[in-house]
Amino acid sequence: MSTHEDVLSSENLPHEPERATLEGKNKFMGFWFFLGGETVLFASLFGTYLALKNSFGEAEGTPSQDLFGLPLVFIMTMILLTSSLTSVYAIYHMKNHAFKKMMVWFGITVLLGAAFLGLEVYEFNHYVHDYGHTFTAHAFGSAFYALVGFHGAHVAFGLGWFIVLMIRNARRGLNLYNAPKFYLASLYWHFIDVVWVFIFTVVYLMGKVG
Amino acid sequence: MSTAALEKQGFGATLWDYLTTVDHKKIGILYLLGGGFFFLLGGLEAMLIRLQLMLPDNELIGAQFYNEVMTMHGTTMIFLAAMPLIFAFMNAIVPLQIGARDVAFPFVNALGFWLFLFGGLLLNLSWFMGGAPDGGWTAYAPFSIWSPTHGFDFYAIGLQITGFGTLMGGINFIVTIVNMRAPGMTYMRMPLFTWTALIASVLILFAFPALTVGLFLMTFDRLFGANFFVPEMGGNEIIWEHLFWIFGHPEVYILVLPAFGIFSEVITTFSKKRLFGYSAMVFATVLIAFFGFMVWAHHMFTVGMGPIANSIFAIATMAIAVPTGIKIFNWLFTMWGGNIRLTTPMLWAAGFIPTFTIGGMTGVMVAVAAADLQYHDTYFVVAHFHYVIVGGVVFGLIAATHYWWPTMFGKILNEKLGKWTFWLFFIGFHLTFFIQHFLGLMGMPRRYWKFLPGQELEVGNFISTIGALLMAVGTIILLYNIVKTTVSGEKCDSDPWDGRTLEWSLPNPTPHYNFKQLPLVRGLDPLWIEKTQGNGKMIPAEPVNDIHMPNNSFLPFMMSLGLFIAGLGFIFRTDSTMGYIGIVAGLVIFFGSMIIRSVKDDLGYHIHKEDLEEEGAGAE
Numbered sequence: 001m002s003t004h005e006d007v008l009s010s011e012n013l014p015h016e017p018e019r020a021t022l023e024g025k026n027k028f029m030g031f032w033f034f035l036g037g038e039t040v041l042f043a044s045l046f047g048t049y050l051a052l053k054n055s056f057g058e059a060e061g062t063p064s065q066d067l068f069g070l071p072l073v074f075i076m077t078m079i080l081l082t083s084s085l086t087s088v089y090a091i092y093h094m095k096n097h098a099f100k101k102m103m104v105w106f107g108i109t110v111l112l113g114a115a116f117l118g119l120e121v122y123e124f125n126h127y128v129h130d131y132g133h134t135f136t137a138h139a140f141g142s143a144f145y146a147l148v149g150f151h152g153a154h155v156a157f158g159l160g161w162f163i164v165l166m167i168r169n170a171r172r173g174l175n176l177y178n179a180p181k182f183y184l185a186s187l188y189w190h191f192i193d194v195v196w197v198f199i200f201t202v203v204y205l206m207g208k209v210g
Numbered sequence: 211m212s213t214a215a216l217e218k219q220g221f222g223a224t225l226w227d228y229l230t231t232v233d234h235k236k237i238g239i240l241y242l243l244g245g246g247f248f249f250l251l252g253g254l255e256a257m258l259i260r261l262q263l264m265l266p267d268n269e270l271i272g273a274q275f276y277n278e279v280m281t282m283h284g285t286t287m288i289f290l291a292a293m294p295l296i297f298a299f300m301n302a303i304v305p306l307q308i309g310a311r312d313v314a315f316p317f318v319n320a321l322g323f324w325l326f327l328f329g330g331l332l333l334n335l336s337w338f339m340g341g342a343p344d345g346g347w348t349a350y351a352p353f354s355i356w357s358p359t360h361g362f363d364f365y366a367i368g369l370q371i372t373g374f375g376t377l378m379g380g381i382n383f384i385v386t387i388v389n390m391r392a393p394g395m396t397y398m399r400m401p402l403f404t405w406t407a408l409i410a411s412v413l414i415l416f417a418f419p420a421l422t423v424g425l426f427l428m429t430f431d432r433l434f435g436a437n438f439f440v441p442e443m444g445g446n447e448i449i450w451e452h453l454f455w456i457f458g459h460p461e462v463y464i465l466v467l468p469a470f471g472i473f474s475e476v477i478t479t480f481s482k483k484r485l486f487g488y489s490a491m492v493f494a495t496v497l498i499a500f501f502g503f504m505v506w507a508h509h510m511f512t513v514g515m516g517p518i519a520n521s522i523f524a525i526a527t528m529a530i531a532v533p534t535g536i537k538i539f540n541w542l543f544t545m546w547g548g549n550i551r552l553t554t555p556m557l558w559a560a561g562f563i564p565t566f567t568i569g570g571m572t573g574v575m576v577a578v579a580a581a582d583l584q585y586h587d588t589y590f591v592v593a594h595f596h597y598v599i600v601g602g603v604v605f606g607l608i609a610a611t612h613y614w615w616p617t618m619f620g621k622i623l624n625e626k627l628g629k630w631t632f633w634l635f636f637i638g639f640h641l642t643f644f645i646q647h648f649l650g651l652m653g654m655p656r657r658y659w660k661f662l663p664g665q666e667l668e669v670g671n672f673i674s675t676i677g678a679l680l681m682a683v684g685t686i687i688l689l690y691n692i693v694k695t696t697v698s699g700e701k702c703d704s705d706p707w708d709g710r711t712l713e714w715s716l717p718n719p720t721p722h723y724n725f726k727q728l729p730l731v732r733g734l735d736p737l738w739i740e741k742t743q744g745n746g747k748m749i750p751a752e753p754v755n756d757i758h759m760p761n762n763s764f765l766p767f768m769m770s771l772g773l774f775i776a777g778l779g780f781i782f783r784t785d786s787t788m789g790y791i792g793i794v795a796g797l798v799i800f801f802g803s804m805i806i807r808s809v810k811d812d813l814g815y816h817i818h819k820e821d822l823e824e825e826g827a828g829a830e
Contacts, residue, residue, distance in 0.1 A: 022389070026314040030385040033415055037377060041419035044456070048427065048438065048449055055444035057437070135436055139444030142436035146427065161808075168809045177811060 013097050017179035024180040031184045035191050042195050045147040046202060052143035053207070059138040062131045064207030073204045076119045077196065080155075083112035084193040087186040094182055099174045102182070106162055109189065113159050120152050144203070151199055154192050161185050230762040232316035233722055237323050238302030239618060242611075244327050245294030251334070252291050253685060255283035260642070260678035263671050266663035276659040277344035278361065282334075284347030285365065288461070289372055290330040292599070295607045296468045297322070297379055300407045302618050304383060306713035307404045309392025309731065311724045314385035316760040317812070318378050324770035325375030332777050333368030336361050346657055348454060351439035351447040355431050360781055366429045367777040371770070373418050373425070380414030383407055392712070393751040394731030398492070401711045401735075402485060405492055406471030409499045410464045416503070417460035424453035433780060448513060455506035463502040466598065467495060469606025470537060473559045476613050477541050479707050480556035481548025484735055487540040494533035494540075501530045511582045520579040527577035534570055538563060553707070554628030558609035561636045562601060569597030572647065587657075590650025596643045608635070608688065616706050620718045621699035627691040631684045638680025645670045645677075710735035715748045723757045726822055757817040765803045772800030 014020045019028050054063050090105035124145070127133040135145045162185055169178050219227070228236060258279045262270045271279070305313055313319050336342045336359075343361035345353030354362045387408045391400070400408075428450065430436035437443035439450055478485045485491060507515060507523040541563060550556070572594040576585050585591055608631070615623050649670045654661060661667045704718040712729060715737045727750035733739050740746055776799075779792025 026385050026389055029389060030315060030381050033381045033384055037381070037415045037419045040416050041423055044420045044423035044453055048423070048453075051446055051449055052438065052444060055446070057440070057442045057444035059437075059443050061444075135430075135434065137437075137443075139437040139440065139446070142430065142438050142445070146430065146436070146438075164805060164808050177813065181808075 013174065013176070013179070016095065017097070017174065017176055018094070018183035019180070021176050021180075024176065027180045027184060031187055035187070038191060042147075042150070042198075045150055046198065049143045049147045049203065052139040055140050055143075056138040060132075061138045061140055062133055064140075064203075065209075067127060067131055067133055068204050068207050070204065070208060072119065072123055073200065076116055076123075077200050079112050079116045079119070080193055080196050083109045083116065084190055086112065087189045091183060091186050094174060094179060097174060102174070103166060103170070106166060106182070106186075109186075110159055110162050110166075113155055113162075113189075117152065117155050117159065120148075120155075124148075148199060148203065151192065151195055154188075154195070158185070158189050158192055161188070227762070229767055230320075230764045232312075232320045232760045232762055234301045234305050234313045234316065234319060235618070235720060235722070235724075237319055238298050238300075240323050241294045241298035241301060241326075242618070244323070244330070245291050245298055248286050248290035248330055249295065250685075250689075252283055252286035253682065255279045255286065257678060257682055259283060260675040262659070263661065264675040265672070266665075266668055267660055273659040274341070274344065277657075278337075278342035280657055281343045281346055281361075281365075282337075285333065285343070285369070286330075287599075288347065288465075289369055290326075290333070292465050292603050292607070293372075293376060294323075294326050294330075296410070296465060296603075297326075297376075299403075299472065299607075299610045299614060300379075300383055300410075300468065303614055303713055304404050304407050305386060305390075306617070306716060306720070306724060307401045307711050308387060308390065308395055309712050309725060309729050310386060310390040311728075311757060312760065313382050314389055315378075315382045317763055317766065317807070319382050320763065321766035321769060322375040322379035322382065324766045325378070325773065326372050328770040328774040329368045329370070329372030329375065332371060332774055333364050335778075336364035336368075339364075348458070349428065349450070350454075351428075351431075351450045354428060354450075355439050362428065363432055363781040366425045366432065367780060370422065370425045370429070371773050371777060373421055374773075375770075376414055377418045377422075380411040380418070383411040384415065387411075392725075392728045392731055395736075396731075398489065399731055399734045399736070401471075402474035402488075402491055402495075403468065403471035406467040406474075406495055409495050410467045413460045413464045413467075413499055413502060417457045417464065420453050421457035424450055424457065427453070429780070433783065448510075451510055451513065452506070455509045456503075459506040459509065460499075460502045462598070463498055466602045466606075467498065469562075469603045470495070472606045472610045472613070473541060473562055474544075475711065476555045476559045476609050477544050478735070479613075479709055480551045480553055480559075481545050482551075482708070483544055483548040484710075484738070485540065486543035486546075487536070488734060490536055491540050494536040497533040498530060501526060501533070505530065508577055508579075508582075511579045512586045517579075524577050524579040528574055531570060531574050538567060538570075553612075554623070554625055554632060555609040555613035557629065557632045558605050558612070561632065562605040562609070565597060565601030565605065565636075565639070568644075569594060569601050572597065585650065587655055588650035589646040589654045589656055592656045593643045593646035593650060596646075600639055600643070608632075611688075613707070614713075615695070616702050616704075616718070617713050617716075617720070619696070620701050621695050622702045622706055623695050624691050624699075627687055627694070631688045631691065633684075634680050634687065635684030638677045638682075638684060641677025641680060642674050643677070645673050649674070705737075710738035712736055712748070715740075723759060723817055726757075727752050727754055754819055754822055756819050757822070758814055759817060760814045761812055763807075763812070765807050768803040769800050769807075772796045772798070772803060776800060 019025050086105050087109045090102045090109060093101040093105060133141050135141055165178070165181055165185055228240060231237060258271060259276070262268055262276055301313070301319065305311070339360065341359035341361050343349065343354070343357070343365040344359070345357055345362065349362060349365060354365070387404060427436070427438040431438050431440065437445045439445045439447045441447065474485055474491065505523055505527045507519060508527045511520050552560070572590070576582050576591060576594055612623050612628050615621065649667060652666065654667055661671065701718065704716060705714040707714070715729065716724065729736065729748035730751035737748065740748055773796060776793050776796025779789045779796055781789070783789035783793065
């Protein structure tokens with residue numbers, strides 16, 4: 001039976017500090033289930049997108065082949081995939097109880113995530129102003145921004161989560177109480193990354209070939 | 211903080227305790243109160259419907275109001291009455307049945323309750339703020355998109371908030387059941403109610419996100435000018451129907467599986483036999499859940515999906531009758547040769563079997579796609595789903611109320627009044643709904659405000675309304691029973707029904723840490739094993755030790771309040787600037803509380819070994 005002092009000390013951490021306590025184990029499992037629910041959420045959005053892709057009704061609109069530009073989206077994809085890799089490094093260092101290195105790699109992850117988000121804002125801005133491809137213009141626009149926007153909102157939430165965690169724990173190091181929190185944030189980040197891989201394929205690549 | 215100290219505190223302290231509690235037993239009571247309130251509200255709406263349809267060409271209530279009442283009856287009963295009442299018993303009983311001291315995420319559990327309550331209140335505020343939703347509980351586009359009042363805005367945002375709470379509750383129970391079972395409580399020793407709670411939680415997890423997306427799309431269309439369901443702008447109305455039913459059909463099983471679990475507990479206890487075909491029951495539960503995800507389009511046979519799709523969904527639907535049949539026979543075989551005691555819960559269980567079987571048979575009838583074109587949107591369908599949802603879920607919930615009242619409140623509900631409730635409600639139910647099958651076959655469409663004289667629909671509708679009045683009387687007697695028992699009932703024995711599962715091994719009242727020492731489970735029906743092979747008490751699986759407990763928190767209330775305010779803001783954003791203020795204020799409260807939760811360490815506290823030993827046997 002652990003006391004508060006044990007939980008909060010950063011010495012003698014076990015090999016997998018994220019799952020060493022019952023609370024940690026519960027969080028670990030609960031978060032995986034949560035991601036299962038999120039999968040259904042995105043699956044529903046993907047289904048809606050596929051049903052409404054290039055669907056303009058009586059409205060004017062630019063079809064996906066002419067709208068999307070792959071170079072920018074490719075750069076975004078690479079940035080987000082790299083950020084997933086850097087969060088793996090962070091967790092690797094967490095398992096070795098190297099707190100400072102973990103923070104450095106999470107910091108890099110946040111920077112990459114912010115860069116991705118910045119490019120996405122630029123991309124949306126470009127579509128809106130140069131093509132009139134807005135959320136309200138037609139069903140294709142609604143479905144596109146709903147799917148990609150939901151992903152973007154997840155990225156923004158993930159960034160906020162990382163930043164709050166890093167600021168809160170900057171001065172006290174790793175312990176059994178915050179290790180699960182860092183682990184879950186990185187799990188969430190990987191999930192966002194996987195969703196993006198599907199968006200890249202289904203929305204952009206398949207959008208290009210028509 | 212001992213239980214005795216809690217009982218002596220004043221009203222303000224008790225209120226604060228319940229506003230901040232993370233104890234699953236108290237959250238169960240909160241769910242029971244909240245769900246019970248909305249059940250009465252939904253019942254009141256049902257009475258208005260039946261009184262309007264008592265006589266032909268009746269003018270009791272107006273057409274617009276009728277549409278609102280009809281929509282809110284369905285929405286309230288499913289989302290705000292049945293779901294929370296199921297959660298009430300899952301909260302109150304599941305941790306006790308698996309031998310756990312609390313749920314996996316006590317904070318999230320409290321958050322789930324407050325989200326449900328604030329979502330339900332938001333939805334019902336629509337009555338006072340321009341009119342309730344009026345296009346049916348299924349909210350099909352285009353009604354829901356073009357409905358001129360704010361009704362469906364309240365629907366979309368109210369259900370969204372409630373849905374978040376339900377999703378969290380589902381995850382919480384999966385993890386609780388998977389991770390926190392007592393030593394020896396293997397999966398195949400879990401009581402059936404716990405099994406069904408687990409499977410229903412899995413269904414919640416994978417079904418609710420589809421509703422979340424559907425409601426988001428509706429919100430975007432109504433409030434933000436999107437075009438998901440607007441055909442002239444390229445939208446497609448059928449997407450809503452698919453998303454709604456991908457959620458909606460599993461929802462039926464989310465509701466009825468725990469009710470099946472309740473009946474399995476009641477029937478074994480009052481037949482004094484172990485459940486017949488336990489592993490077949492578990493298998494059937496899993497199979498029903500599995501099939502439950504593959505049949506959603508049977509609600510859409512008339513949409514025009516084509517004969518192949520219709521046939522596949524028809525056959526998958528009929529297949530569900532097989533595992534359900536397994537269950538019906540296993541309950542019958544459990545009773546067969548048992549030492550049956552016809553207590554109130556057992557009466558409900560016995561009444562459930564034929565009632566639900568009738569509902570199942572009409573279910574197979576409406577599953578025949580070709581025939582469904584005739585049944586669709588008639589009172590035949592209304593009769594069918596009331597037979598399964600009232601006959602299955604409501605009967606189950608009332609049985610559970612009587613069966614687990616001693617566990618939750620330490621007293622037994624009056625048996626005589628309980629039997630009056632049963633007979634009035636049971637007869638009233640069949641009087642109301644059996645005749646509706648025939649009204650439907652005679653062509654009476656559902657959701658219509660009136661019917662005309664001279665079409666031979668008068669007698670059936672009149673009988674139906676009389677039945678509804680009987681159900682109302684039965685419910686009032688149940689309420690009277692609850693008040694009477696609470697005021698003047700005597701504290702009962704900790705095991706009044708001669709129970710078989712772990713919740714009956716606990717003292718009355720249950721200590722807030724549930725088990726002083728976690729019990730060692732030696733098989734199915736662990737308490738019964740100790741009664742027949744041991745000394746009638748559970749063998750401890752651990753020495754007396756410090757117990758770790760979670761801290762109370764006011765943040766779940768604040769987070770839900772934040773979403774409630776932000777939701778109102780979104781609804782009235784276009785009407786006045788107050789809307790924007792509401793959005794900002796609500797989101798600041800919500801995210802602010804979330805950040806406080808993240809930043810402030812919440813390590814809980816320990817009940818020390820010495821204090822536990824001091825309390826001893828005498829304190830309980």
